[in-house]
Amino acid sequence: MTDTVSAPGAGTIPGDVAPAKPQAKSRKRFRPNGSAIVMTIYLLFLLVPIYWLLNMSLKTNTEILGTFSLWPRNLTLANYETILTDPAWYTGYINSITYVTMNVVITLAVALPAAYAFSRYTFTGDKHLFFWLLTNRMAPPAVFALPFFQLYSSVGLFDTHIAVALAHCLFNVPLAVWILEGFMRGVPKEIDETAYIDGYSFSRFFIRIFMPLIASGIGVAAFFAFMFSWVELLLSRTLTSVDAKPIAATMTRTVGASGIDWGVLAAAGVLTIVPGALVIWFVRNYIAKGFALGRV
Amino acid sequence: MAQITLDDLAHSYHPNPSGPDDFALKQLDMTWRDGEAYALLGASGCGKSTLLNIISGLLHPSQGRILFGERDVTNAPTADRNIAQVFQFPVVYDTMSVRENLAFPLKNRGMAGQEIAERVQKVAAMIDMEAVLDRKARGLTADAKQKISLGRGMVREDVNALLFDEPLTVIDPHMKWELRTQLKKLHRDFGHTMIYVTHDQTEALTFADKVVVMHDGRVVQTGTPQDLFEKPAHTFVGYFIGSPGMNLFDADINGRTARIGDATLDLGRPYAASGRMQVGVRPEFVRVGTGGDGLPARIRRVEDVGRHKIVRLDVMGVETAAIVGEDATIPTDIDRVSFVPEGINVYADAWRVAPQGETP
Amino acid sequence: MKTVNEKAWFLVLPVLLLVAFSAVIPLMTVVNYSVQDSFGNNQFFWAGLLWFEEMLASDRMWNALGRQLVFSAIILAIEIPLGILVALNMPQKGFWSSFCLVAMSLPLLIPWNVVGTIWQIFGRVDIGLLGYTLDALGLDYNYTQDSLDAWITVVVMDVWHWTSLVALLAYAGLRSIPDAYYQAAKIDQASRWAVFRYIELPKMAGVLMIAILLRFMDSFMIYTEPFVLTGGGPGNATTFLSIDLVKMALGQFDLGPAAAFSLMYFLVILLISWVFYTIMTNLDARDAK
Numbered sequence: 012m013t014d015t016v017s018a019p020g021a022g023t024i025p026g027d028v029a030p031a032k033p034q035a036k037s038r039k040r041f042r043p044n045g046s047a048i049v050m051t052i053y054l055l056f057l058l059v060p061i062y063w064l065l066n067m068s069l070k071t072n073t074e075i076l077g078t079f080s081l082w083p084r085n086l087t088l089a090n091y092e093t094i095l096t097d098p099a100w101y102t103g104y105i106n107s108i109t110y111v112t113m114n115v116v117i118t119l120a121v122a123l124p125a126a127y128a129f130s131r132y133t134f135t136g137d138k139h140l141f142f143w144l145l146t147n148r149m150a151p152p153a154v155f156a157l158p159f160f161q162l163y164s165s166v167g168l169f170d171t172h173i174a175v176a177l178a179h180c181l182f183n184v185p186l187a188v189w190i191l192e193g194f195m196r197g198v199p200k201e202i203d204e205t206a207y208i209d210g211y212s213f214s215r216f217f218i219r220i221f222m223p224l225i226a227s228g229i230g231v232a233a234f235f236a237f238m239f240s241w242v243e244l245l246l247s248r249t250l251t252s253v254d255a256k257p258i259a260a261t262m263t264r265t266v267g268a269s270g271i272d273w274g275v276l277a278a279a280g281v282l283t284i285v286p287g288a289l290v291i292w293f294v295r296n297y298i299a300k301g302f303a304l305g306r307v
Numbered sequence: 308m309a310q311i312t313l314d315d316l317a318h319s320y321h322p323n324p325s326g327p328d329d330f331a332l333k334q335l336d337m338t339w340r341d342g343e344a345y346a347l348l349g350a351s352g353c354g355k356s357t358l359l360n361i362i363s364g365l366l367h368p369s370q371g372r373i374l375f376g377e378r379d380v381t382n383a384p385t386a387d388r389n390i391a392q393v394f395q396f397p398v399v400y401d402t403m404s405v406r407e408n409l410a411f412p413l414k415n416r417g418m419a420g421q422e423i424a425e426r427v428q429k430v431a432a433m434i435d436m437e438a439v440l441d442r443k444a445r446g447l448t449a450d451a452k453q454k455i456s457l458g459r460g461m462v463r464e465d466v467n468a469l470l471f472d473e474p475l476t477v478i479d480p481h482m483k484w485e486l487r488t489q490l491k492k493l494h495r496d497f498g499h500t501m502i503y504v505t506h507d508q509t510e511a512l513t514f515a516d517k518v519v520v521m522h523d524g525r526v527v528q529t530g531t532p533q534d535l536f537e538k539p540a541h542t543f544v545g546y547f548i549g550s551p552g553m554n555l556f557d558a559d560i561n562g563r564t565a566r567i568g569d570a571t572l573d574l575g576r577p578y579a580a581s582g583r584m585q586v587g588v589r590p591e592f593v594r595v596g597t598g599g600d601g602l603p604a605r606i607r608r609v610e611d612v613g614r615h616k617i618v619r620l621d622v623m624g625v626e627t628a629a630i631v632g633e634d635a636t637i638p639t640d641i642d643r644v645s646f647v648p649e650g651i652n653v654y655a656d657a658w659r660v661a662p663q664g665e666t667p
Numbered sequence: 668m669k670t671v672n673e674k675a676w677f678l679v680l681p682v683l684l685l686v687a688f689s690a691v692i693p694l695m696t697v698v699n700y701s702v703q704d705s706f707g708n709n710q711f712f713w714a715g716l717l718w719f720e721e722m723l724a725s726d727r728m729w730n731a732l733g734r735q736l737v738f739s740a741i742i743l744a745i746e747i748p749l750g751i752l753v754a755l756n757m758p759q760k761g762f763w764s765s766f767c768l769v770a771m772s773l774p775l776l777i778p779w780n781v782v783g784t785i786w787q788i789f790g791r792v793d794i795g796l797l798g799y800t801l802d803a804l805g806l807d808y809n810y811t812q813d814s815l816d817a818w819i820t821v822v823v824m825d826v827w828h829w830t831s832l833v834a835l836l837a838y839a840g841l842r843s844i845p846d847a848y849y850q851a852a853k854i855d856q857a858s859r860w861a862v863f864r865y866i867e868l869p870k871m872a873g874v875l876m877i878a879i880l881l882r883f884m885d886s887f888m889i890y891t892e893p894f895v896l897t898g899g900g901p902g903n904a905t906t907f908l909s910i911d912l913v914k915m916a917l918g919q920f921d922l923g924p925a926a927a928f929s930l931m932y933f934l935v936i937l938l939i940s941w942v943f944y945t946i947m948t949n950l951d952a953r954d955a956k
Contacts, residue, residue, distance in 0.1 A: 128678035153909035158693030287776025
């Protein structure tokens with residue numbers, strides 16, 4: 012039977028195209044589903060290291076260093092308590108969330124009109140400009156770390172949230188323009204023309220009619236901007252010292268005179284995963300469509 | 308090639324269907340005779356494609372059996388059934404050339420290179436694509452792509468049946484005509500069993516020897532275009548086929564007369580059943596007149612559609628259409644309609660009741 | 668077709684100003700440093716192409732570049748096929764589909780230094796599950812001492828971190844294929860391999876191109892994760908370009924050489940990305956003929 016040939020990655024063919032059901036059932040008993048095995052192994056590979064971090068965050072340091080166990084024997088929330096009651100720790104979260112939010116807002120505010128221009132009009136130098144924007148996505152943050160430090164210090168923005176937000180625009184704006192341009196190209200031009208004929212001004216048309224049409228695209232661009240701003244550390248650490256220090260950088264505090272405080276380190280790590288996990292949970296139904304970036 | 312028999316077949320997309328409404332395809336027994344050209348006609352969502360996909364094995368039916376000749380193929384996969392199927396939207400393998408596309412089904416069956424080349428050449432001539440054989444399929448127009456899909460279906464000469472699922476939807480009108488003619492020619496030359504799914508009655512009536520009309524998951528009538536016109540087995544057939552559709556009147560039937568409102572109508576033939584039923588008359592069998600016998604009527608408007616005129620009337624509150632010749636003059640004082648007896652059919656619960664003495 | 672409208676420049680202006688501020692000015696600074704020398708006290712002297720010559724002659728940069736190229740090549744060779752394999756096997760609908768999507772997105776939203784921390788802990792022989800298990804199995808594993816172990820750990824960490832991105836992109840591509848293609852393939856008796864080769868792969872080509880470009884660029888710029896995990900060690904075994912650059916610029920404050928290094932680094936990325944991009948668009952164009 013052709014349907015059972017499992018060459019590259021024994022995938023199931025989507026849609027209700029299943030052959031002979033009774034046969035499929037009897038086959039199942041003898042041969043487990045290849046896809047399920049592949050996915051189980053892959054998901055285990057992804058989740059076990061995260062579980063291990065969670066496991067450690069719920070142990071005391073004595074237990075971490077003393078005994079080796081797959082789950083906490085003396086379950087403790089002390090590590091989380093340390094973080095959530097110490098301002099030096101939790102302001103890190105507030106700082107991170109502040110500059111990430113600022114970055115998402117700035118990114119969308121400048122990328123939306125630009126993407127509209129690229130998707131609708133031809134103008135002198137448009138292609139070069141578009142490619143030049145994309146090259147900024149290719150710029151290694153390491154190259155920019157020192158000049159950024161000097162630039163923001165000289166204009167008095169060092170150790171502010173806005174400095175980090177602007178720095179992250181370096182790679183988020185090109186990506187957002189590129190994603191939004193893909194989604195906008197999918198909206199027929201006739202819609203713009205009809206709106207202008209109906210007497211809409213550009214700004215009213217853009218906000219009232221056009222933005223709702225590409226809402227999913229805006230969501231995807233915001234998601235990617237959030238993602239890359241949240242996970243980045245090199246620039247955010249270089250551009251801050253105290254007042255805007257991100258949580259990820261605060262984690263180095265766990266290295267003390269008496270060695271590393273593993274429990275607190277793990278708890279801080281777990282807490283940095285939470286905002287990302289929350290965001291994913293809210294967009295879970297759009298992930299598949301979103302990753303197509305409007306370009307499939 | 309073989310006769311295809313559907314035995315007690317039914318299909319539901321629900322895992323545990325609870326009532327008849329859950330069935331996309333309701334219980335069905337049917338035989339498709341070898342070498343005939345069938346059209347499967349019905350509105351969208353009536354179960355046509357479901358039936359087609361069950362025959363080709365893309366769907367496994369919830370109940371019943373499918374037989375090719377004497378062989379039970381209910382559990383056989385698509386590949387084993389040796390069927391060709393063409394879909395609504397063109398499916399081509401983008402990265403292959405037109406030639407490779409046409410050769411693909413043959414290559415998968417392990418045919419020798421020489422033979423493949425000959426067949427491909429022949430099919431390419433048939434679909435008029437010899438000139439572009441070495442082009443990539445990707446850049447072609449929608450109708451060229453659909454011709455490739457048709458070609459891939461026809462390149463295998465030994466198929467049990469050729470199935471078409473609304474294949475001409477995306478094709479330009481003038482190309483539609485040409486492709487349909489080619490399909491008919493193909494049918495005459497090779498004598499394959501063909502099943503052609505469509506929602507377009509003209510397409511169905513011009514293509515097929517037999518038309519199978521489906522409605523709401525059920526086959527309501529199988530017959531020649533003439534049968535469908537003269538003796539619609541279900542009010543849906545009367546309504547769906549013909550333009551405009553059949554006129555229907557609520558009536559009390561008794562022997563060979565029907566009472567519609569306060570008027571009496573001679574049915575021309577006696578009926579065994581009696582009681583509250585419906586009388587159906589196609590517009591082609593409605594005659595309009597002034598005075599004399601018939602049902603009282605009031606004229607509302609006249610539409611000239613070119614070949615003939617359609618008279619819209621109000622017959623005792625029922626909107627009624629009548630077809631008169633293009634050259635006929637229509638008096639404005641029409642107050643009576645009468646029906647040609649051969650054109651009168653009687654329906655009970657939407658199904659046609661045969662008059663006494665009719666041979667099916 | 669698009670209309671010609673020079674006023675569209677006004678719509679692009681905000682982006683232009685922002686990117687000019689956050690990219691052009693810093694880049695000018697880098698260029699400026701790369702051609703000057705300093706003896707402290709903020710006094711600078713014209714040094715011409717001295718730093719470029721020095722960097723080109725130094726083994727240090729060539730070694731880092733070599734390691735970087737090998738690393739990116741390994742990453743692409745593992746993550747692209749693995750991502751496709753995972754995408755092909757993902758459930759199509761229902762609870763498990765959502766579950767897989769959420770679980771797979773998780774590593775993508777973990778801050779990069781935490782990714783390093785997770786693997787730093789996970790691989791330790793005393794407290795990490797991976798290290799402990801390997802040790803218990805009698806394998807001599809220690810990523811802080813052994814170069815090969817360090818390399819394997821960094822590669823596995825990157826596969827853990829980024830394969831999901833490739834898989835999600837490929838999955839999105841797969842989802843866009845109409846059922847009719849699979850049905851036609853069944854009618855044509857295509858093998859599973861043929862379905863992959865002639866239907867799925869061509870339909871995924873667009874998103875795979877994006878995946879390859881993104882993975883190349885990001886693996887070529889990798890800094891935080893290996894920095895946390897190995898600190899570039901043992902020795903210089905996992906000192907990739909970015910790590911070396913930061914060491915030079917912020918650690919040793921060798922501004923001139925670091926700036927020259929930066930520019931060449933950036934150019935190499937641009938060059939390789941451009942080559943990738945051109946090859947792939949050419950392949951695309953050739954297919955269309």
